[in-house]
Amino acid sequence: MHPERHLSTTGSLADALLGQSACMCRLKRRLPRVAKAQRTTLIVGETGTGKELVARSLHQLSARRELPFVTVNCGALPDNLVESELFGHVRGAFTGAEQSRHGLVRTASRGTLFLDEVNSLSLRTQARLLRFLETGEYRPVGSDAVERSEAWIVAATNVDLQAPNRSGGFREDLLHRLQVVRVEVPPLQVRGEDILFLAEHFRDQAGGAGLAFTEGARHAMMAHAWTGNVRELRNRVESAVLLAEGDAIGVEDLGLASVPGLAATSGADDARIEDTLWALVEENGLTLSEAVTLCERILIREALKAEDHNRTRAASRLGIHVRTIFKKLARTDEVTLH
Ligand SMILES: Nc1ncnc2c1ncn2[C@@H]1O[C@H](COP(=O)(O)OP(=O)(O)O)[C@@H](O)[C@H]1O
Ligand SMILES: [Mg+2]
Structure with a gap:
């Protein structure tokens, strides 16, 4: 050497x-x-x-x-x-x-x-x-x-x-x-919109500037745990640019799980939320604890976003200890959706 x-x-x-x-x-x-x-x-x-x-x-x-x-x-x-x-x-x-x-x-x-x-x-x-x-x-x-x-x-x-x-x-x-x-x-997961910004940057760098991310792909990227952080994002986007057919990058191109109805749930009535959650569990064969982990991740991410990534305020908004946020974000037993 x-x-x-x-x-x-x-x-x-x-x-x-x-x-x-x-x-x-x-x-x-x-x-x-x-x-x-x-x-x-x-x-x-x-x-x-x-x-x-x-x-x-x-x-x-x-x-x-x-x-x-x-x-x-x-x-x-x-x-x-x-x-x-x-x-x-x-x-x-x-x-x-x-x-x-x-x-x-x-x-x-x-x-x-x-x-x-x-x-x-x-x-x-x-x-x-x-x-x-x-x-x-x-x-x-x-x-x-x-x-x-x-x-x-x-x-x-x-x-x-x-x-x-x-x-x-x-x-x-x-x-x-x-x-x-x-x-x-x-960690990438607490950087909110940076996830999409970096995804577009890596897509352009890989020669995919003409490809748009579908709505589903954007939601999936925001919901993903990103245990491999920016390196994982870069790798997924680079191979998606190669795999994409047509003029869009979809959830499957990124190898991510789709998050059904995530956009539709804001302001939705209870029945709608029940349907969405059940579809998520059924389509992906999630166990109860996997589904709960996923929901926790989504809610923590939203709370962090709402509180400008201040973990202390996000924790108090969710009624949990700030250390619990760290612990939950650090969990590596990623939920895999199909
Ligand atoms: N904030 C960032 N903006 C642009 N590229 C980034 C950013 N953070 C990481 N990367 C890219 O992600 C990859 C992993 O980064 P690296 O510095 O090797 O991570 P680490 O040393 O923490 O494992 C590299 O390709 C790097 O260029
Ligand atoms: Mg390194």
Whole structure:
């Protein structure tokens, strides 16, 4: 593996962090200040929410934009390799180390080093990283010589490192060192209309600008749980552009479940709601608990929309604790409709 492979091209407009929802606007307003401070930063969010894009945006917004942006996926390499990727090694440091090599900490010395999936680091590498963050100094594997690097460390995790007694163990002192600044990237499901906006963006990018989303497709996208977040949306839209027949993208092209009568229920009488719910259960072979989960999702989403994505107000409107909203949105036992 060569360090060059991790070097990014400079950001273009296509890499822009899109979205106008209240939570995304808040996030984007914060980034220039984070980029100016250049303190060690931890980006927290579910998979596919755009953590890497946030890291690249920070680099682009910072005074380091002309210098290297280097990424290391800590979860993709065996741990002993992660350590030598990061800090380099001398010749003969381990079997197969026929030549000495610089680490990425040095490649990024005046630029930005993005540590993706930092939660995957072993305790041993965590200790090395902690020492580097505390002193700016490190030793390549197998070397006694101390080296220095000024790299700006931006790390990402999709696991809540603050949860008590997490198995595997992440050092608390390292966590504090990493999250001098903490940036949270919200799940796609709470971004409301951003879902449709991003869908149109990815459709256009995939060469499908001439295709309209059907009403059913729009409803289905708004109701979907998006456990894979923006990455899932992008993948579904890209393959829908290829699959679509005629001039529209329908629910089936996206591989999503249709939400029958969802539009018709506003202001509908009780009988109408009963029919709609029953049709939903019957057509999709839902169990009671799946149907309830789906209804909860829809109501939480609507409450969030009505309350401008303020989770506390949305929770009080629904008469539940704000933590319950988090828990329900985080549930991964997705309801699949046919
Ligand atoms: N707000 C956004 N606007 C435009 N594209 C986005 C946005 N968030 C994520 N993406 C795209 O979604 C995909 C996943 O984003 P990524 O940053 O790799 O997520 P993560 O690192 O959190 O898993 C990428 O293709 C990225 O360009
Ligand atoms: Mg990622």
